[in-house]
Amino acid sequence: MSTIAPVAGPVPRFEPAVMRRKLSGTVFYGACLAAIGLLLLALVALLVDVFVRAAPWLDVDFLTGVPSSRPARAGIFPALVGTFEIGVIVGLLTFPIGVAAAIYLAEYASDSRVNRLLQTNISNLAGVPSIIYGILGLALFVRALAFGPTILAAALTLSLLILPVVIIASIEALKAVPQAQREGAYALGATRWQMVSRSILPAAAPGIMTGIILAMARAIGEAAPLILIGAFTFVTFLPNPLEGQYTVLPIQIYGWAQRPQADFQGISAAAIVVILVLMLVLNALALVVRARLSRHIQW
């Protein structure tokens, strides 16, 4: 220290002002809490309103009955069945196609300009408004391929809607697996497919499954594209997936919510509660599946 040349002029000092510095931290923390509080308040208010309106109408008859022009007799069974059938078909389609596309892009495709462009395009497709997919579904599945306004056409349209999301989520899950895992598999004499299918895919499974379950939850909550491709709001029978009229929960809610009578508002709220519970179950399922599949993973 003694070899440092003396500074010309007054020696600079520190002015810690610790209390003042800590104050700005406290203020910011308070602002964050206020934001969360506001959000939770709005959410709770919404939920309370819905549950209060729905309470008198929610019973077993509601879940097993069919729609009626008299709210007291109305039920959502056809809508539940429609939602379920669409959900199953969407799952069966998007899982293999989405995961296979992701495996190709993450593990097999070279890092060329074309492939990067492809991935960018898929990311962009994930952000396209759902009603655009409705228009696409109408033109392609309902009219050009002549499937008509059926559950099949609806499921195909919704599959296209969530496919980009599933692909992106799966790619991220695959890329999150450390390179050391691939080297370890190769070093034991694995072929590329063995490495991917037996080492990388199981390790990426939690992320992939979570992505699929959440994407499906989104798909079965969509109303706009289905309105375009011809879902009905008054269906009293159980739909045949390949022909004929059908409805789903979001559309049923939409139909009832449009009626001014307070009773219809009531059963609309009841249907909303049902769909909320469904969403909750799917999200919980995603968490459970993720925890179970990642029990050995520690990186």
Next chain:
Amino acid sequence: MQQHEADRHADIREPVIELRGVSCYYDTFRAVREVSLSVARRQITALIGPSGCGKSTLIRTMNRMNDLVPTYRTEGSILFEGQDLYAGSVDPVAVRRRIGMVFQKPNPFPKTVYENVAFGARINGYTGSMDELVERSLRRAALWDDVKDKLKQSGMALSGGQQQRLCIARTIAVEPDVILMDEPCSALDPRSTLQIEELMAELKRDYTIVIVTHNMQQAARASDTTIFMTMGDDRAGYVVETGPTIEIFTNPRDRLTEDYVSGRFG
């Protein structure tokens, strides 16, 4: 298994792996220059030298792990049991079953201990008793006593030294001829390091071992032959001297070798 029989009948003095005039390139950058060396059967050959001199590149050439890097290419010839390892007709997948590798940072699979050891055997179509193979491999890796009650637990829940022995167990489960080790102890504590070195002394009865290490004392303790590499002015690695470990460390021929083993650089 036929290859093991052939191995026993082969002249014990013939090298298992031979490099002749091998240069390693990443695109146009030459990482290793004109290396010629041979790896003796069922001995421990150590590759020492300062960081960045191409030791890892060289050892990964021996089981074609560098094939995974798109910009990589070799010149010169690399022979395994007298056959060109990089001939067009040679499948790298087949090579890697016979020349295994243990990495610097233990990389067990996120599976049970049992499945970690069984992995290599399953992908190579093992038809015998898997339980027996797993136990045998874990015993030979000096890990059986530690994990015999924990076979269904996660391989990643083991300690660092145990994880590395698990990686060794899964490597020997496929019955390789050669085990390449790329600084296997550098991520481990001294006690685990010693355990692995003792393990290596036992393993060399059945396997040929090549170990890259930046720990000179380890090379001096554990190996039979030592190869000293360093980086030239063109940033390419080259072999300065090879010889029996005793001589390299007590009576080296080259000045650079002497400087390195006495700690004057590196």
